Amino acid sequence: MEIAPGAVRDQTRQDDQQAALAALVDEYASTLYRVAFSVLRNAADAEDAVQEAFLRVLRHRDTLGEVRDHRVWLIRIVWNIVLDRKRRAKTRPETDDIADLARVLPARGLTAEERAQARQQHDRALRCVEQLPAKEREVMLLSAFEELNSVEISEVLGITESSVRSRLFRARNLLSDLMGRRRETK
């Protein structure tokens, strides 16, 4: 039985794509998870979002070679997925995920009292971030990732870099106002 050379070429191409995809998973799954978790604040949902992002990549694996920056491209994919999920989750009754998140944030080397105080501060900060307008909040969340600069944030959000800067400026002002107001009411 003779095997057509075209079939061999196709098989080789598929194997290459498979290997490239596996390498992307190994390299960026953790980053994507952290991006997803920062928005969804739920481990299972964040992992689902990461899997969905890679399944989308699998469907469009033919275009992998055309992508300039895989990291930013993948973050953009998972970012769109988590925003969509967050929007849909708005219809469900809200859970107090902020308190849960403030509890799981690392607080090593602190006494019990300091830990409780840190938890309160995290809780206050997260609630203030939640009150920011959506555009400002998104920029603020992405700017917290050390591996993303303003150019990359602009690519993820599909806006200009100057828009990123102005939104970040507004977000910081609003956030400090909100934090101050919340501190005074306590």
Added chain:
Amino acid sequence: MNQPSAMKTELSRAADLELAEATLRRVAALPAPAGLEARVHAALEKAPRHAKVLPWPVAAHGGGTPNWLRGAAAAAIVAVIAGGSWGIYARVQPGEPSRAVTLPRVNATGGFANAGAMRTPQTLSAPAVNAQPKPAQTNAATPKPVAPVKKHTTAVR
């Protein structure tokens, strides 16, 4: 006067902002759960590799669709449509004539019309008395007229 308090406010604002940003950085730095990559690999393995397209039976065996098959398919479609139409036609009977009551015509000169009546009683002119006796009725059911009493012709004594 207000400078120290303004500076204090500014400092506390900066501290608040720093605190909020530090919280967000901590959230962003939370580690991914162990075995995440393995689970993603497993999910990708389970995912279908190729889009499934249901093959057309004849085309799959090579060559285009034969003309006779196209004709048969067209005839089948026509038969289905014609059969359906006939079924609907056969079930629906023609409707009875309308029972709507026609409104009486109104004379152009005003007043009442006869509303299509065959005989219109004369209500304004007085009825004319017929001098001629009515013909005897032959109906047996009707009571016979009493015969006129004969006058006694005998003289009174």
